Amino acid sequence: xxxxTQSPRHKVTETxxxxxxxxxxxxxxxxxxxxxxxxxxxxxxxxxxxxVKDTDKGEVSDGYSVSRSKTEDFLLxxxxxxxxxxxxxxxxIRTGTENGYTFGSGTRxxxx
Amino acid sequence: GQQLNQSPQSMFIQEGEDVSMNCTSSSIFNTWxxxxxxxxxxxxxxxxxxxxxxxxxxxxLTAQFGITRKDSFLNISASIxxxxxxxxxxxxxxxxNMLTFGGGTRLMVKP
Numbered sequence: 001x002x003x004x005t006q007s008p009r010h011k012v013t014e015t016x017x018x019x020x021x022x023x024x025x026x027x028x029x030x031x032x033x034x035x036x037x038x039x040x041x042x043x044x045x046x047x048x049x050x051x052v053k054d055t056d057k058g059e060v061s062d063g064y065s066v067s068r069s070k071t072e073d074f075l076l077x078x079x080x081x082x083x084x085x086x087x088x089x090x091x092x093i094r095t096g097t098e099n100g101y102t103f104g105s106g107t108r109x110x111x112x
Numbered sequence: 113g114q115q116l117n118q119s120p121q122s123m124f125i126q127e128g129e130d131v132s133m134n135c136t137s138s139s140i141f142n143t144w145x146x147x148x149x150x151x152x153x154x155x156x157x158x159x160x161x162x163x164x165x166x167x168x169x170x171x172x173l174t175a176q177f178g179i180t181r182k183d184s185f186l187n188i189s190a191s192i193x194x195x196x197x198x199x200x201x202x203x204x205x206x207x208x209n210m211l212t213f214g215g216g217t218r219l220m221v222k223p
Contacts, residue, residue, distance in 0.1 A: 031209055042118070042200060042215040043155070050209060058210065090154050094209070100145055101211060103154025 003027045006091050006104035013111055019078040021107050023091030025071075031094035032074040033101065034058075034066060036087040043090065049074050081111040118201050118214030125191055126222050133199060133217040134185040141203030144177050144184040145211065149198040158199075159186070191221050 003026035013019050023032060031050055035043040035058075045058030047066040055066050063085060065077045078085055088108050092101040118135045125131060135144070143162055147155035159170050161177035161184060168175055174187045184203075188195055201214040 033210065035213075040121075040215060042116075043213040045210055048210055092154070100157040100160055103156070105152070105154050 004091065004093055004102055004104045006089075006107050008107060009105065010108045011110070013081050013109070015082060015111055016080050019081050019109065021076045021089055021091075021109070023074045023076070023104060025074075025093050027093070027095070028071055029093040029095060030071075032068065033092040033094070034064075034074065034076045035090045035092065036060065036085075037090060037106070038087050046076065046089075078109075081109075083111050085109065086111045116201060116203055116212055116214035118217055120217055121215065122218040122220070124220045124222065127191060127193060129191055131188040131191055131195070131219060132185060133201075133219075134183060135201035135203075135214045136183045137203060137212075138182070139203075139205060140181040141205050141212075142181070143204040144175070145202040145204070146173075146175050146184070146186045147200040147202060149200065149216075151197070155198075155200055188219075191219075193221050193223050195219060196221050 005024050007022045033048040034046040037043050044060045046064050049055045049068040067075045088106050090106050091104040095102050116135050116137050145160050146158045148158050149155040159175040164181050165179050166177040172189045198216045198218050200216050202211040204211050
């Protein structure tokens with residue numbers, strides 16, 4: 001286990017409510033990423049971070065914001081959840097090993 | 113953005129059969145990676161490829177980095193039930209610090 005945890009693992013929320021997902025790492029890696037996984041689309045990058053307070057947009061960033069106030073935590077916020085944001089969200093860290101990523105176990109979010 | 117086309121989308125095979133899946137891109141990548149995702153978990157790295165033409169094995173898995181740098185394939189020999197899952201290809205062109213993923217191949221193995 002590369003020391004990456006996501007919370008919560010499951011969440012059901014109502015349309016229009018704010019939601020924050022947390023990714024926590026214990027290994028002091030610089031790069032962290034948020035992906036969403038949907039059938040037929042694979043994994044799509046939402047936002048990523050290359051250091052404390054340093055973030056950038058990915059392919060599907062609309063409706064999402066992120067924050068990284070300390071190395072170990074990368075937060076993903078849905079300001080006003082919509083049904084199209086129902087998905088499984090994965091956090092990943094770039095471990096530097098063979099340029100690969102290590103993924104968390106995912107957060108299944110349902111917006112009703 | 114960059115697109116990775118992965119095929120097939122799904123496969124249902126008999127235990128013991130060999131499996132082949134591939135990824136193609138319109139862009140050049142400098143690194144190709146193959147991941148496997150078990151149900152309810154995040155993807156796990158299987159094989160990483162760094163050089164055009166490179167052929168790398170990991171147990172029953174073999175992957176190749178296409179000579180044009182625009183494609184890669186993954187073969188699984190003598191499939192077993194625990195091979196079930198979703199397999200993703202991913203590419204990195206080193207221009208940014210992010211991977212682009214294919215749409216995944218869902219593998220089902222019948223005992």
